[in-house]
Amino acid sequence: MTAAFETGFDTSRLATGFADPVLDAQAAFRRLLAAFSYVGRIQEVAEIAEIPAPLNAATASFCLTLADLETPLWLDGAAGRPAVAAWLRFHCGAPLADAPEGAAFAVVADPAAMPRLDRFAPGTDQYPDRSCTVVIQVEALSQGQGQGQGQTLRLQGPGIDGTLDLVVTGLPPWFAETWALNHAIYPMGVDLVLTCGRKLVALPRGTRIEG
Amino acid sequence: MTSGIGAAEPMQTTRAAIGDSDPDGADRYNYAYLDEQTKRMIRRCLLKALAVPGYQVPFGSREMPLPYGWGTGGIQVTASIIGPDDVLKVIDQGADDTTNAVSIRRFFARVAAVETTEATAEATVIQTRHRIPEQPLREGQILVYQVPQPEPLRKLEPREGETRKMHAYAEYGLMHVRLYEDIARFGRIATTYSYPVMVNGRHVMSPTPIPKFDNPKMGGNPAVQLFGAGREKRIYAVPPYTDVRSLDFEDHPFAIQRWDECCALCGAGDSYLDEVILDDRGGRMFVCSDTDHCGTRRARGHTGRLGADAATAAAAKPRGAAR
Ligand SMILES: [Zn+2]
Numbered sequence: 001m002t003a004a005f006e007t008g009f010d011t012s013r014l015a016t017g018f019a020d021p022v023l024d025a026q027a028a029f030r031r032l033l034a035a036f037s038y039v040g041r042i043q044e045v046a047e048i049a050e051i052p053a054p055l056n057a058a059t060a061s062f063c064l065t066l067a068d069l070e071t072p073l074w075l076d077g078a079a080g081r082p083a084v085a086a087w088l089r090f091h092c093g094a095p096l097a098d099a100p101e102g103a104a105f106a107v108v109a110d111p112a113a114m115p116r117l118d119r120f121a122p123g124t125d126q127y128p129d130r131s132c133t134v135v136i137q138v139e140a141l142s143q144g145q146g147q148g149q150g151q152t153l154r155l156q157g158p159g160i161d162g163t164l165d166l167v168v169t170g171l172p173p174w175f176a177e178t179w180a181l182n183h184a185i186y187p188m189g190v191d192l193v194l195t196c197g198r199k200l201v202a203l204p205r206g207t208r209i210e211g
Numbered sequence: 212m213t214s215g216i217g218a219a220e221p222m223q224t225t226r227a228a229i230g231d232s233d234p235d236g237a238d239r240y241n242y243a244y245l246d247e248q249t250k251r252m253i254r255r256c257l258l259k260a261l262a263v264p265g266y267q268v269p270f271g272s273r274e275m276p277l278p279y280g281w282g283t284g285g286i287q288v289t290a291s292i293i294g295p296d297d298v299l300k301v302i303d304q305g306a307d308d309t310t311n312a313v314s315i316r317r318f319f320a321r322v323a324a325v326e327t328t329e330a331t332a333e334a335t336v337i338q339t340r341h342r343i344p345e346q347p348l349r350e351g352q353i354l355v356y357q358v359p360q361p362e363p364l365r366k367l368e369p370r371e372g373e374t375r376k377m378h379a380y381a382e383y384g385l386m387h388v389r390l391y392e393d394i395a396r397f398g399r400i401a402t403t404y405s406y407p408v409m410v411n412g413r414h415v416m417s418p419t420p421i422p423k424f425d426n427p428k429m430g431g432n433p434a435v436q437l438f439g440a441g442r443e444k445r446i447y448a449v450p451p452y453t454d455v456r457s458l459d460f461e462d463h464p465f466a467i468q469r470w471d472e473c474c475a476l477c478g479a480g481d482s483y484l485d486e487v488i489l490d491d492r493g494g495r496m497f498v499c500s501d502t503d504h505c506g507t508r509r510a511r512g513h514t515g516r517l518g519a520d521a522a523t524a525a526a527a528k529p530r531g532a533a534r
Contacts, residue, residue: 022242026294029254033292036261037435037450038350066258068251125379129259129268158264158411159450161433187263187413204262206411 015050015083017064017091028065035193035202039159040166042143042201052083054109058195059135066133067092067105074103078110079137106134111170117178120190128187131205139170141196151175153211159204166201168194179209243290243323249273253291253446257437260448265410266378267361267445275441281311282340282357283441286318289338289355292437293319298326300334305342305483305500312340329503341404343425345482345504348434350451356419358440361447363407363417383415386458394463403468409456410449423457424467424483430455474499477508478515 018024024046031043045061055063067073073088074097088094097103100119108114114136123131140150143166150169153176156162171194182189182205189205203209241247249271256270275283293299299319303312307329315338316327328334331346340357348354364374367385377383386407393400400406406423408430410416418426419438429436429449436449449455459465473480475496482504484497496517499505 022247023294025247025250026242026292029250030292030294032254032258033261033353033435034351036258039450066251066255068248070252071255126375127269128263128266129256131259133258158453159261161452187266191258191262202258206262206264 014090015052015087016048017060017087018048021064025065028061031200032062032065032193032202035200036191036204037159039157039202039204039207040153040155040164042141042166042199044198045200047198052081052087054078054081054137055084055107056137056195057198058193058200059107059109059137062135062193062195062200063088063092063094063105063107067094069093069095071104072097072102074098074100074106074132076106076108076110076114078113079107100132103132106132108134108136111136111138111172114172116174117182117190122182122185122188122190125188128189131188131190133191133193135193135195136171138168138194138196140168141194141199141201142167151211153209155203155207155209157204157207160207176209176211179203183208240322243293243319244275245273245287245290249287250291253287256446257288257291257448260437260446261435261450263414264449264453265408265414265416265447267440267447270444270446272441272444277314282315282338282439284439284443284446285338285340285355285357285441286315286439287441288437288439288446289319289336290323292353292355293323293325293336295324297323297335298328298333300328300331300337300503301339302337302342302344302501302503303340305344305485306502308502330507331503341420341422342483342500343421343428345479345499345501346507347428348432350433352434354434354436356421356436356438358417358419358438358443358445360405361417361438361440361443361445363405363415378414381413383409386415387460390458391460394460400459400463400465406465407458409458411453411455415458416447416449416455422468422483423465426455426457426465427467470497472497473515474505474508475515475517477505477513479505479508479513 028045031045035043045058048057048060051060071094073094085096100106100115106120120132120134123129150167153166155164155166186205191205192203194201252271256268260268275286301312301316303309319325320327331344336353338355362374364377367389368374390400403423404420405417406426408416408418431452433451435451438447457465470484474484476498479499482499485500486495487498488495
């Protein structure tokens with residue numbers, strides 16, 4: 001919290017974070033744990049009263065739960081507004097990374113313009129955990145087939161009983177191609193969290209995606 | 212047993228239970244004991260561990276109010292995930308009523324205000340030492356293992372730098388050679404506990420000192436399996452529906468322990484049995500190591516060889532510190 005005071009922000013005008021920082025973070029983490037356990041299944045986090053645009057509730061919840069002074073955070077052009085940066089510094093204390101390469105977490109609010117996945121840290125062969133988790137805000141997210149809109153991703157891998165279909169609107173056109181490259185360097189690679197409103201879904205590096 | 216969270220009760224100072232008023236707040240414990248920054252660090256590690264099943268994620272283990280060997284790694288994992296809506300079960304070698312299990316259960320009832328249970332089916336979080344419950348787990352349940360030694364290759368290679376490379380490049384030949392030497396010497400693989408597994412076709416992992424009887428339960432399980440090693444500062448995980456195979460050879464396939472007898476109390480023929488000495492004249496019986504499983508079966512009317520007498524005797528034996 002001191003970071004915000006040092007940089008002289010008027011904290012009285014900052015959006016609030018979790019109403020109960022301890023128990024709300026616990027509840028939000030359990031949704032994330034479920035998302036990384038039951039891969040491809042959409043989880044819903046609780047609403048947060050005030051969130052600086054353009055962050056959605058799921059992205060805000062992710063940051064409040066996991067980001068802190070040990071996790072450099074990269075914001076894309078759309079997310080990198082002063083109000084967002086101030087809010088993240090105040091509530092998480094996370095340093096902002098200048099480039100995707102140096103980030104432990106990245107927030108992408110405009111996926112159409114996002115860097116390809118190989119710009120984010122994939123970890124090392126001996127420490128594949130030193131990788132980036134990229135949170136991507138998408139237009140729509142639903143389970144199963146036949147929504148008409150969106151791209152159907154057929155998922156397979158750990159955390160999935162057989163195969164699972166996820167319908168996503170708003171991923172960049174090159175997504176499937178770069179995901180295959182990301183999956184190919186397993187156990188290195190980035191993990192993704194797709195968010196939309198209060199919904200989130202995890203796509204860890206070990207997931208095979210057809211679609 | 213005179214130190215730690217058992218008899219010595221250092222938790223007297225715990226005014227952390229939520230809702231407690233504590234005007235100065237100076238010596239309060241946080242909810243679930245750990246401070247929020249530690250929880251965040253462990254939570255980040257847990258997600259990485261799930262993303263790379265079987266890979267050991269290093270973490271900054273914290274001092275806990277109990278000695279290593281009491282499951283500090285498992286306790287830190289449980290403390291980082293648990294919330295007031297959870298129902299916690301703690302087992303030690305299958306039993307809910309050992310001093311260790313009772314102490315850990317009380318600890319979390321106190322610092323995290325959770326409900327506790329001995330019934331596997333009712334629990335949302337199960338912390339375990341050396342067993343997987345007999346009752347099949349379901350989606351949404353989380354099994355937290357206490358891990359004394361997370362490195363399956365440690366006996367073959369004492370240097371951490373070397374084992375890390377072996378995992379990085381999937382150089383698991385040594386492990387196979389070791390198992391094959393077992394066969395050459397004993398005609399079979401003699402390892403019965405901590406029998407190594409291959410997870411997701413990529414990482415060799417220690418299942419912790421569970422009997423190899425439990426190994427087949429790890430693969431394709433609908434529940435989440437998390438592993439915490441406090442002294443060695445490692446966290447690893449097996450997500451639901453993940454391929455877990457016990458290492459073996461075509462001509463010597465993996466096989467679990469079998470008993471000629473059934474449980475003397477409940478008659479179960481498919482559970483893991485412990486041998487119990489009855490008297491000094493060589494009398495003995497085999498009973499389920501999973502006390503909840505055995506009790507549930509008996510409550511449903513199942514009876515073993517020694518029937519009601521043995522059940523009464525077992526019930527009369529001294530229980531743990533509580534209950
Ligand atoms: Zn029995």
